[in-house]
Amino acid sequence: METENGARWLSDEEQRTWRTHLEVSRLLTYQLERDLQPFGLTYNDYEILVNLSEAEDHQMRMSDLARATLQSKSRLSHQITRMENAGLVRRENCESDRRGLFAVLTDYGWETMKRVAPHHVAAVREHFIDLLSPRELESLQAALEPVAKHLRATRGRA
Amino acid sequence: METENGARWLSDEEQRTWRTHLEVSRLLTYQLERDLQPFGLTYNDYEILVNLSEAEDHQMRMSDLARATLQSKSRLSHQITRMENAGLVRRENCESDRRGLFAVLTDYGWETMKRVAPHHVAAVREHFIDLLSPRELESLQAALEPVAKHLRATRGRA
DNA sequence: CGGTATTTATTCAAATTTCAACTTAAATGG
DNA sequence: CCATTTAAGTTGAAATTTGAATAAATACCG
Numbered sequence: 001m002e003t004e005n006g007a008r009w010l011s012d013e014e015q016r017t018w019r020t021h022l023e024v025s026r027l028l029t030y031q032l033e034r035d036l037q038p039f040g041l042t043y044n045d046y047e048i049l050v051n052l053s054e055a056e057d058h059q060m061r062m063s064d065l066a067r068a069t070l071q072s073k074s075r076l077s078h079q080i081t082r083m084e085n086a087g088l089v090r091r092e093n094c095e096s097d098r099r100g101l102f103a104v105l106t107d108y109g110w111e112t113m114k115r116v117a118p119h120h121v122a123a124v125r126e127h128f129i130d131l132l133s134p135r136e137l138e139s140l141q142a143a144l145e146p147v148a149k150h151l152r153a154t155r156g157r158a
Numbered sequence: 159m160e161t162e163n164g165a166r167w168l169s170d171e172e173q174r175t176w177r178t179h180l181e182v183s184r185l186l187t188y189q190l191e192r193d194l195q196p197f198g199l200t201y202n203d204y205e206i207l208v209n210l211s212e213a214e215d216h217q218m219r220m221s222d223l224a225r226a227t228l229q230s231k232s233r234l235s236h237q238i239t240r241m242e243n244a245g246l247v248r249r250e251n252c253e254s255d256r257r258g259l260f261a262v263l264t265d266y267g268w269e270t271m272k273r274v275a276p277h278h279v280a281a282v283r284e285h286f287i288d289l290l291s292p293r294e295l296e297s298l299q300a301a302l303e304p305v306a307k308h309l310r311a312t313r314g315r316a
Numbered sequence: 317c318g319g320t321a322t323t324t325a326t327t328c329a330a331a332t333t334t335c336a337a338c339t340t341a342a343a344t345g346g
Numbered sequence: 347c348c349a350t351t352t353a354a355g356t357t358g359a360a361a362t363t364t365g366a367a368t369a370a371a372t373a374c375c376g
Contacts, residue, residue: 151182151186
């Protein structure tokens with residue numbers, strides 16, 4: 001099963017799996033976004049909150065946050081500006097590197113996180129985790145981790 | 159393992175799998191987008207081309223295309239306008255329902271599709287399919303299909 | 317040290333996406 | 347039939363995202 005220039009097409013099984021994966025990715029994002037709407041947060045907002053919540057002193061360098069959330073610096077900068085306006089985070093200067101800035105979780109941001117997280121987790125369960133058996137969960141992780149590893153590497157050497 | 163208001167947190171295993179899935183989704187989209195760049199197409203463009211290519215007479219009603227690609231009608235409308243300007247598709251009136259329009263693949267769109275598809279498929283292989291054993295592929299499909307089904311249903315009754 | 321290259325982060329403009337308002341046509345139901 | 351509701355699709359403005367250009371500070375190297 002070859003294309004004219006030698007590339008191999010996908011078998012039916014491969015194609016089915018590929019499309020299912022794509023569909024799940026998209027619908028899941030879409031659904032989680034929707035489940036956050038009542039709290040006035042986008043998924044992007046939430047992701048920033050998670051990262052800052054888990055970080056030492058509830059703060060991270062802009063660069064690191066951009067890397068962690070897979071966003072461009074420019075995009076993160078805008079994103080943080082918006083969240084700053086919403087009172088969720090603030091920027092703070094970095095002593096040791098005067099080019100640098102920290103994004104810091106505000107008290108309100110932290111309160112918001114604590115309030116919203118349980119609902120978000122419930123949504124993740126409802127739409128993903130609880131639909132998988134322990135065995136399926138395990139094989140999913142086993143299958144996807146190498147893919148993640150590959151993609152991280154590929155992205156890196158861009 | 160309960161939150162204050164009764165929601166169950168994720169176990170380490172669950173969390174790891176969840177995050178891996180998220181990461182793969184994102185990096186994969188990102189990578190495929192990048193692999194299409196040399197051809198001057200976005201992933202959205204490509205997806206439209208795929209759908210039209212597989213459709214009867216290389217044409218689809220705007221609504222159906224929007225549904226198939228999980229986009230809003232508005233977004234699709236803009237998208238098609240852009241692709242029309244690029245010469246990849248054209249709009250055509252629908253006889254039987256005079257509100258309706260078809261998006262139709264142009265010759266150039268079809269040529270483009272035939273030219274680009276092998277490269278795209280190769281990318282899908284390189285970054286996903288070929289990293290999975292047949293067994294993993296199978297279990298992935300088995301695990302994700304019910305999730306897809308659930309999400310389709312959930313989305314529907316929105 | 318002094319100059320050049322990198323890194324960090326922001327900004328502006330252009331492209332894309334979203335959202336609500338609108339138009340036109342078809343379906344529904346007294 | 348007519349009136350109303352629903353469906354198909356577009357439009358324009360606002361919000362977000364992208365990408366190149368910029369500014370400022372640090373790192374590197376002869």
